[in-house]
Amino acid sequence: MSAVLKDFRDSKMSLYAVKKILVKMHDEKTAMILLKDYCLESTTPEARHHGLELLLMNGYYEEFETLLNINKKSIFEEDRVWGKLYELHYRNLRHTLSDSDMLMELKKIAPLNEEQECFHTFLKIYSNYEMRRYGVWAFLNEKLSEGLSQLQPSLLLEFYQMRSKEILFRYHWRKNELIIARKYGFEIINHRQISPTRMSRVHIILALSYVFEGYDQSVYHLNEALKLAKKFELPKIEQLVKQHNLPFVSAYHGVPEGIETDSLPEQAHLAIARGDREKAIKILSSFETLTPFQKYYLGLAKMDKQLLVQSYNSFVNEESHYFYARLPLQALNHMNIGGIR
Structure with missing residues (x-):
């Protein structure tokens, strides 16, 4: 196998082509390990750039950091831009860079090609999604879809399409559009390359x-x-x-x-399920402020319509989470105390 990979490197075969061959020769897990090694040992620009995505999406974090530093220290501007973009993403994933700071930093980076433009858009999508700016998110997602359609087939495009499905999966679940959400979810699971x-x-x-x-x-x-x-x-x-x-x-x-569980809110929820409403009330009443979930749990424990309505409004208006909003709504309907206006 090492001789075969050497031939691939000598001929400067693309990661995309190498992957297509490896998945036919080995199981997917082995193929991805071999592809990881090929990526790190290849000296082509594609390996330096697309390799960042391959390593990060598959959880090879140590190898990712190695390749990230190679790009950051490169004499080529295109490499350095890739390094800046993936460093921002990595810092955000590790919670050392806030979403608002991410957006500020992205304004300083000018993408040099369509692939970088797509990843630049991905990062803005992630930050706006986490900040619940769904109007901006929808605009950016449409822009991303157009950008991806312009890319040539590559390993990077495959992973970017998977990223897009992850975003849409979470978005449609949050919107309570479950058939669409599950479609994306099962496509991701069946892909098995993340x-x-x-x-x-x-x-x-x-x-x-x-x-x-x-x-x-x-x-x-x-x-x-x-x-x-x-x-x-x-x-x-x-x-x-x-x-x-x-x-x-x-x-x-x-x-x-x-x-x-060690989680106090979930202890309260379990107490309600066991019929010990007083324990649930005692736990939840000790909190200075309540999340939408905690309002829902306390509303259940107290059989309190007002708290359940507040929970519903918080899920919808503050969280834009129409799936979880079904919880207090369902509780209200079961209690036969009218709908929500």
Whole structure:
């Protein structure tokens, strides 16, 4: 295999072409490892640029940092621009750069080609999405779609299309457009060429998307996320599922037996499911301010219409989360206390 890869490098074969060959010769996991090595050992501009995306999307963070530094220190301006863009993205992912600062920094960077323009747009989309500026997000997403349609087939384009699907998956779930959201979610899972962390997060959102339809479907996807977390040693994902997602789903469906959590709001939710409303009220009343979820839980515990209406309004007006807004709305309907105006 090393001789074959050497021939590929000597002929300066593109990452896109090499990947097509490797996935036919090996399983996807092995193919991506070989492609990672090929990318780091190749000296072509494509390997320096598209390799950043390959390494980051597959969770090869140490190798990504190595290639990032190569681009940042390059004598070529195009390399340095790629380095600046991916450094901003990486800092934002690691929470050392805020979304508002990201947007300010992006104003200082002028993309040199269509590929950089698309990634520049991706970064603006991410920041505006997190800042809940959905009007700007929609405009940028349309611009991105047009930009991607202009790119030639490449490994970079494949990953950018996957990024676009991730964005649309989250957006349509948030808008309570579940058929569309799940379509993108299953396309991402079936692609299997993104990092275990990204894959596990897709499973978590799929699990939550099924919460109103059935316990088993939700738990299936949470278990898939846990399998990935344990196999690839992802403690943050494991904590997220065990401390927040599984308690939430279990409490909602009234099956809290054997479920424990360190999260106080989810302890309150579990207490409600166990019939101990006083415990839930005591926990939630100790908070100085309440999130939309906590208003929902306290509204359930107190059977308080006003709190449930406040929760609904917070989900819709502050969070633009129409999926989660179904929680207090459903509670109101079950309590037969009228609709929301």
